[in-house]
Amino acid sequence: MNLTLRIWRQDGPSDRGHLVTYEVSDISPDMSFLEMLDVLNEQLNAKGEEPIAFDSDCREGICGMCGLMISGEAHGPEKTTTCQLHMRSFKDGEMITIEPWRADAFPIIKDLVVDRGAFDRIIQAGGFISVNTGSAPEANAAPVPKPKADRAFQAAECIGCGACVAACPNASGMLFMGAKVTHLSELPQGQPERWRRVVDMVAQHDAEGFGGCTNTGACSVACPKGIPQDVISTLNRDLRTSMMQGG
Secondary structure: OOEEEEEEEOOOOOOOOEEEEEEEOOOOOOOEHHHHHHHHHHHHHHOOOOOOOOOOOOOOOOOOOOOOEEOOEEOOOOOOOHHHOEHHHOOOOOEEEEEOOOOOOOOEEEOOEEOOHHHHHHHHHHOOOOOOOOOOOOOOOOOOOHHHHHHHHHHHOOOOOOHHHHHOOOOEOHHHHHHHHHHHHOOHHHOOOHHHHHHHHHHHHHHOOOEOOOOOOHHHHHOOOOOOOHHHHHHHHHHHHHHHOOO
8 A cells, every 4th residue: 555644743842833745655454554664664664764753652542542534534444443543444656634633622732742741640630549459348238230330331331542533523521521420420439439539530621721612423433432422321320320419
């Protein structure tokens, strides 16, 4: 495959940045998108040019580090992470535009790398439980109805990649935050901090500069783990209950 790549280059947070065009050839359709970028960087290194900075870690669709806007779509045309996107999803001769996540709360560090520390600070604000550590409790000591367990597991699949923020026209982080709140609020272990958790996490979300949710649904569509939009309803319900209780 021969491809034309338009890639965002930005030396640092204070640089204005711009799109640069590169040509790559003989790309195998079985390569992952990141492997294709690796090939381009090898070519740039060989010519003595600055390689393109992009995030990756596990390359197994688990960690969420690899998020990119690919031709206007978070993670690209398939419902998966960028590292699990394969070049067979594109056509020979296609032009592909590659950009970082675009959100005030995710400032660009360099090229395609953004600072997603805002997500970490939201978790620090309330995404924890006070259950004592130690040996594992007996499995049936705290019965959990299967529907609640299933929903908690589903919400816990969120990997914090930020695709929901990148896809949202308001750059809202409500799907991410809703997933974390739902994961814990469905389980007995999450009850002690339940009402304080949602208030503190929402306050941190707003302080970080994320936008508000207007229920466009773009977040769920872009989510590589298929987190349902109704986790936002759970978050809003818990927040309303907490405010009514004076939380």
